[in-house]
Amino acid sequence: MPRWSAIAARLTAGATLVLSGILSSCQDSGPRFFDSSNYPEQLSEWQLLQVRSGQLELSDAVLPYELATPLFSDYALKLRTVWLPDGGSARYRDNEPFDFPVGTVISKTFYYPMDTTTTDEPRLLKASANTSLMNSGSLALDAARLIETRLLVHQPGGWEALPYVWNETQTDATLQITGDIQRLQLEDSTFAYVVPNRNECASCHVTDQNKGDLSPIGPAARHLNRLVTHTDGEQVPQLDVWQQRGWLSGLPTTERIPVNSSWDNTGNTTEQRARAYLDINCGHCHQPGGSGDTSGLFLHAAETSAMRLGVCKPPVAAGRGAGGHRFSILPGHPEQSILSYRIQSSETGVLMPELGRSLVHEEGLALVNSWIADQTGACN
Incomplete structure (x- = not known):
């Protein structure tokens, strides 16, 4: 940057x-x-x-x-x-x-x-x-x-x-x-x-x-x-x-002004790009006080807790929105992560964000998947 x-x-x-x-x-x-x-x-x-x-x-x-x-x-x-x-x-x-x-x-x-x-x-x-x-x-x-x-x-x-x-x-x-x-x-x-x-x-x-x-x-x-x-x-x-x-x-x-990465600028790290992408697409709801507050998943730029960002975090209410997966983010495994599952869905009641799109953003999904795939560790 x-x-x-x-x-x-x-x-x-x-x-x-x-x-x-x-x-x-x-x-x-x-x-x-x-x-x-x-x-x-x-x-x-x-x-x-x-x-x-x-x-x-x-x-x-x-x-x-x-x-x-x-x-x-x-x-x-x-x-x-x-x-x-x-x-x-x-x-x-x-x-x-x-x-x-x-x-x-x-x-x-x-x-x-x-x-x-x-x-x-x-x-x-x-x-x-x-x-x-x-x-x-x-x-x-x-x-x-x-x-x-x-x-x-x-x-x-x-x-x-x-x-x-x-x-x-x-x-x-x-x-x-x-x-x-x-x-x-x-x-x-x-x-x-x-x-x-x-x-x-x-x-x-x-x-x-x-x-x-x-x-x-x-x-x-x-x-x-x-x-x-x-x-x-x-x-x-x-x-x-x-x-x-x-x-x-x-x-x-x-020097004091905060800055977000451009999601498609490969000169930035995958994490910077994915966090910026999730911030603008999801963070206005998934932040304290937002409509996604009760989920316990916080995707706004200021969040620093890995658990609150979804790492090894189980869903508050299991349902078809979870797609049978156990965690919002399973490190190293986007195919088993609820976050990826909902971004790649176009089904009403499953897709995220809930409004504002009918199509899947394939490039954005690939970015989020890469970020999750780069993460290490295991969930108990």
């Missing part, structure tokens, strides 16, 4: 001035904020992003961001943006998502790359989680299929989730409180892509069942602590970009 401090030190004064100029030039009319009694039917009314001339274009006022390791969602790509109201700034926190001001709107647009080389109907392609089709703030829609955009809106009473589903003509998305199910042809197979309803969003975004409030997941220090490419081609620390824009206060020195 690169040292962000060393990279930041190599930024020239000229590059810093270019970055500052880019950020200060955001002069469009900007997104609109709606109270919870007046949510618009069409996504375009938020003015976060618009379709123009076959391109999905971001408002100059929003800030796109990327995660070190993103959540798997049936091989879809995601375009993430954040917008803060005038004068607003998020407060840095080490391990929790940043403390965003009321009026913040976070968006996540799910889309697939398309194979346009065939003479038949263009087919959707599986995408690597850490790639993007964005180019200079826009996405060419002749090479992509938009599926949905989810908003998290910070109202005075807390965060609220809104699912918008894109139409067939790819011109706008409509609010679908009840969610949606679409049959998609992904490469050589067809599957059911599920857009969660508004209540189902709480299954992931209520990270503390004792409070019951929705919360962002991705905009946390360890997920955002990575390099991103700016329009001048310079690789810069992403959190510095947030701070330059005035949207992040209290950022500590680089």
Whole structure:
């Protein structure tokens, strides 16, 4: 993992001035904020992003961001943006998502790359989680299929989730409180892509069942602590970009900021990659206070106990979710580990995560299996 401090030190004064100029030039009319009694039917009314001339274009006022390791969602790509109201700034926190001001709107647009080389109907392609089709703030829609955009809106009473589903003509998305199910042809197979309803969003975004409030997941220090490419081609620390824009206060020195590995970066250890993968895919539920708390299995980044991570840990309630296996992780034996069994399942009531996917992430499963296979020891 690169040292962000060393990279930041190599930024020239000229590059810093270019970055500052880019950020200060955001002069469009900007997104609109709606109270919870007046949510618009069409996504375009938020003015976060618009379709123009076959391109999905971001408002100059929003800030796109990327995660070190993103959540798997049936091989879809995601375009993430954040917008803060005038004068607003998020407060840095080490391990929790940043403390965003009321009026913040976070968006996540799910889309697939398309194979346009065939003479038949263009087919959707599986995408690597850490790639993007964005180019200079826009996405060419002749090479992509938009599926949905989810908003998290910070109202005075807390965060609220809104699912918008894109139409067939790819011109706008409509609010679908009840969610949606679409049959998609992904490469050589067809599957059911599920857009969660508004209540189902709480299954992931209520990270503390004792409070019951929705919360962002991705905009946390360890997920955002990575390099991103700016329009001048310079690789810069992403959190510095947030701070330059005035949207992040209290950022500590680089050495003190936690960092997650990229799950597919083979330059990191298998353990680092697997822990980052489990953290973003499972840790929001399997953490103290989360919906998976009662299982006794904790997969968030801060967990250090091998037993709580699943090593030689029997299930709290044996059932078909255990697949007849005795331990969450049996060192050296992923084929006998409940964790692997549930990640490789696509059966309702068995698969994990319970929501957000219909397909098995074969590459993620292989990573977790390798991590378990590397472990030594025996369970009594």
